[in-house]
Amino acid sequence: MTSEAAASGGKEPIAMARKLETLNSEAAVGGAKPISDAEAERAFRAILEWIGEDPDRDGLRETPGRLVRSYREYFSGYEEDPAQVLRKTFSEVEGYDEMIVLRGVTFESHCEHHMAPIIGRVWVGYIPHRRVVGISKLARLVEIFSKRLQIQERLTAQIANTIDDVLKPAGVAVVVKAAHHCMISRGVHKRGSDLVTSRMLGVFRDQPATRGEFLSLVNADTTEQRV
Ligand SMILES: [Zn+2]
Numbered sequence: 001m002t003s004e005a006a007a008s009g010g011k012e013p014i015a016m017a018r019k020l021e022t023l024n025s026e027a028a029v030g031g032a033k034p035i036s037d038a039e040a041e042r043a044f045r046a047i048l049e050w051i052g053e054d055p056d057r058d059g060l061r062e063t064p065g066r067l068v069r070s071y072r073e074y075f076s077g078y079e080e081d082p083a084q085v086l087r088k089t090f091s092e093v094e095g096y097d098e099m100i101v102l103r104g105v106t107f108e109s110h111c112e113h114h115m116a117p118i119i120g121r122v123w124v125g126y127i128p129h130r131r132v133v134g135i136s137k138l139a140r141l142v143e144i145f146s147k148r149l150q151i152q153e154r155l156t157a158q159i160a161n162t163i164d165d166v167l168k169p170a171g172v173a174v175v176v177k178a179a180h181h182c183m184i185s186r187g188v189h190k191r192g193s194d195l196v197t198s199r200m201l202g203v204f205r206d207q208p209a210t211r212g213e214f215l216s217l218v219n220a221d222t223t224e225q226r227v
Contacts, residue, residue: 077147086166089131101125112149120178125214127170160199171202173214
């Protein structure tokens, strides 16, 4: 069973999404003093002790170091500028003005409330206006924003807003469906529920038929397959 918490786009005001985006980019600047890998390892070691483990036993000796390397990967998205990724556009589109859809891109992120995994898929659609971008660049954009501490609503808005800002298309549509491990492995322990968020801009917001065409592709992809 799928519980759809926040489907159907166009409800949240743009200002809210912009505010969320600003918050995230401020967070990305981080604290004043950089923390070294050794300091981070010591922190993970303290957590191991705190849960009642012996960080010096054989199986755990390398764990703080492994955690540091894992966290580097989980949060590698702070080091990259997502807008820059989209700037290499192809401007000759021969008047192509049909919908371009990247379907079901997988992502792994972490929620900023529990640092628990968010595992899901993203559908990105846009209708170009003079400029298109390589499809792999859209996947890259998803990757950069997901490799940060997130809430799903902001992840969704950031992907859509960045495409809107850089490519200036006729419209952008983003749907994110994801399972939140903070709901699965702790708290309410709800397995099998997805959170669905969407953001529709331009013609996807203004034209129900265009939005419907995009959403029917998303629904076709998700009727048999879970995130
Ligand atoms: Zn959470």
